[in-house]
Amino acid sequence: MPKAAPTPLSLLAPLLSRVSGPGQYVGGEPNQIVKPDAEVRLALAFPDVYAVGMSHHGLRLLYEIANAMDGIAAERVFAPFPDMESELRAAGRRLTTLETRTALFQCQAVGFSLGYELAATSLLTILDLGGIPLTRFERENGDAPLIIAGGAACFNPEPWSDFVDVFVIGEAEEALPELLTILKAFPRSNGDRRELVRAIASEVKGVYAPALYDTRCLADGSVAVTGPNDPAAPFPVERRLAADFDGTPQARRPVVPIHATVHERAVVEIMRGCSNGCRFCQAGYVSRPRRERNPEKLFAAARDCLAATGYDEVGLLSLSTSNYSRFDELLGTLDRELAPRGISLSLPSLRVDHALSGIPARLNSVRKSGLTIAPEAGSDRLRRVINKDVRNDDLLAAAEEAFRRHWRQIKLYFMIGLPTETEADILAIAELTTAAARLRDGGKGRKGGGGPSIRLSVSNFVPKPFTPFQWTGAAGPDAWAEKQRLLTSRLNRRLVTCRCHDVSTSLLEAAVYRGDRRLGKVILSAWRRGARLDAWSEHFRPAVWNDAFAEHGLCPAALARRDLEVAAPLAWDHIDAGVDKQFLARELARAGEELPTSACAPGVCAGCGAGRRFLCGLTSKKAYVSS
Numbered sequence: 001m002p003k004a005a006p007t008p009l010s011l012l013a014p015l016l017s018r019v020s021g022p023g024q025y026v027g028g029e030p031n032q033i034v035k036p037d038a039e040v041r042l043a044l045a046f047p048d049v050y051a052v053g054m055s056h057h058g059l060r061l062l063y064e065i066a067n068a069m070d071g072i073a074a075e076r077v078f079a080p081f082p083d084m085e086s087e088l089r090a091a092g093r094r095l096t097t098l099e100t101r102t103a104l105f106q107c108q109a110v111g112f113s114l115g116y117e118l119a120a121t122s123l124l125t126i127l128d129l130g131g132i133p134l135t136r137f138e139r140e141n142g143d144a145p146l147i148i149a150g151g152a153a154c155f156n157p158e159p160w161s162d163f164v165d166v167f168v169i170g171e172a173e174e175a176l177p178e179l180l181t182i183l184k185a186f187p188r189s190n191g192d193r194r195e196l197v198r199a200i201a202s203e204v205k206g207v208y209a210p211a212l213y214d215t216r217c218l219a220d221g222s223v224a225v226t227g228p229n230d231p232a233a234p235f236p237v238e239r240r241l242a243a244d245f246d247g248t249p250q251a252r253r254p255v256v257p258i259h260a261t262v263h264e265r266a267v268v269e270i271m272r273g274c275s276n277g278c279r280f281c282q283a284g285y286v287s288r289p290r291r292e293r294n295p296e297k298l299f300a301a302a303r304d305c306l307a308a309t310g311y312d313e314v315g316l317l318s319l320s321t322s323n324y325s326r327f328d329e330l331l332g333t334l335d336r337e338l339a340p341r342g343i344s345l346s347l348p349s350l351r352v353d354h355a356l357s358g359i360p361a362r363l364n365s366v367r368k369s370g371l372t373i374a375p376e377a378g379s380d381r382l383r384r385v386i387n388k389d390v391r392n393d394d395l396l397a398a399a400e401e402a403f404r405r406h407w408r409q410i411k412l413y414f415m416i417g418l419p420t421e422t423e424a425d426i427l428a429i430a431e432l433t434t435a436a437a438r439l440r441d442g443g444k445g446r447k448g449g450g451g452p453s454i455r456l457s458v459s460n461f462v463p464k465p466f467t468p469f470q471w472t473g474a475a476g477p478d479a480w481a482e483k484q485r486l487l488t489s490r491l492n493r494r495l496v497t498c499r500c501h502d503v504s505t506s507l508l509e510a511a512v513y514r515g516d517r518r519l520g521k522v523i524l525s526a527w528r529r530g531a532r533l534d535a536w537s538e539h540f541r542p543a544v545w546n547d548a549f550a551e552h553g554l555c556p557a558a559l560a561r562r563d564l565e566v567a568a569p570l571a572w573d574h575i576d577a578g579v580d581k582q583f584l585a586r587e588l589a590r591a592g593e594e595l596p597t598s599a600c601a602p603g604v605c606a607g608c609g610a611g612r613r614f615l616c617g618l619t620s621k622k623a624y625v626s627s
Helices: 009-016 057-067 082-091 117-129 175-185 193-203 282-286 295-309 327-341 356-362 380-386 392-404 423-437 477-489 503-513 518-528 542-551 556-561 581-592 610-616
Strands: 040-046 072-078 109-113 146-150 166-168 213-217 223-228 266-269 313-317 344-346 371-376 410-416 454-460 496-500
Touching: 009 082, 040 057, 040 175, 057 072, 057 109, 057 175, 057 266, 082 117, 109 117, 109 175, 117 503, 117 518, 146 175, 146 193, 166 175, 166 193, 175 193, 266 295, 295 313, 295 327, 313 327, 327 344, 371 380, 371 392, 380 423, 380 581, 392 410, 392 423, 410 423, 410 477, 423 454, 423 477, 423 496, 454 477, 454 503, 477 496, 477 503, 503 542, 503 556, 518 542, 542 556
Parallel strands: 040 072, 040 109, 109 146, 146 166, 266 313, 313 344, 371 410, 410 454, 454 496
Antiparallel strands: 213 223
16 A cells, blocks of 8 residues: 555644644654554554543553554554544544554554543544544445454443454453554455454454354343354453563653643553452453562663653552552662652552551652542441452551641542442441541641642442443432432531532443443444533533434433343353353352452462463463462
């Protein structure tokens, strides 16, 4: 195929003068990689705006991995804000990559990082502005780019299956290079798209290609995948894990943004997987077993990233950072290295346990602006239901120590609408947060002008596939709203600020998370009606989505609130996420009996199946694995 003719930046200049934040559309940032003569051009598309996508660790990592391959150029593209979308359409301009300003339809592939269901309409915006037909059915006989998707939302790929050619289920560090190698060897001019998709699905473990599978309609109207219609397609599709996590690449030279982003810091991923088994947490199940990176490699990556970017903050990335087996050693070494250089250390949400109270004293390099903790539920009873081994005394001891060492604020994450929740459980959140807030300033609460002691963030529980609560319906918008009113009415606003997640947004999440192929038509209809950037409250339009559901005879509240039969087929049964379905059903039963399940530890195995499958596939490779 002839080389794509780039769109000169000068042609965009008149548009940029009329939009907000023009810097996010121009490229040219430090550390960007430009390979104009590459054989295969992959557009790494993030279905949200630049400020969010440039903070995404997975995008940074895949950018460096793909660009390290001979003949492959990975270039970035993000969803534009509505003002830029309007300007592009009015001027007849295509959405292009930032590195070489290549229109998306001229790329060989477009790969989406799908971490969130409400990114669906942004995916369609990127395809349409890039000149690519929206559905895979429209692309069957042409030479449009191959549309790839991966990320957490792809563990139930069915709502997206009308738009994506191939999904990478699980971790992509090894799968993406294998996929790109096939793409590089497959001439685009052949025009045999199904043969390309077939080759990728059969040769790359962890790939699901919707076109290669049959479906049937169930008695309740839902759609289930019954099996492959092509002998080359795997069934079920097993998730992909990085076999040697300690040996996988790290992002050492991320592109430095020239426009403001959500996070501006170096990031090192210290661990994957989580052994705690919280029954609401999809990430904790689908990324099992827990795997750690050697501390020396973490130190080296942090040094390289800081040197290449000039950031003054390092973030530690994992699902449960304080469960890292060499946590004290890691914190001590980083603190000694970073503090003298004026570089701070950012910790993600921390687990509440007996060791939490010692963390504030060990962190001289952490900015004292706030400590983030996720108790999730306020009462001991409800924590037993969700298998969250948290004790109020531990949380309060940590709060007291943090305030004693001049931390100004603590942020607490809770969920409402959890299975079996009662009014008493809601009130327990208010009691716990108030007790923590009063520990500031020697038990007197805040000093004048100091601001509230506690920032409370409250989300609405949304059931997700591959968790024990995948069969449990959501509480729904009316119930969520009433629970929010009850909670906020009992909070002391002098001590606590509270932010509750929007109930309309949670309803759409709950309707889509467990959706099937019927949702594709709803998503397309909502986009055509003007749905854009649905994760942004100022752009989210619930009425548009309600009309789209109604157009196709579906009710979002009914989909969100429905309880699913444990024995019935699920829309995602053709995906093997590594944890046995029977184990998840047992965990659901234990939740109903308020019985905890011990965290994975040496000599302690809950029998979920993930460790057995993972280790069986690794007999020829050495992995740095923590029990």
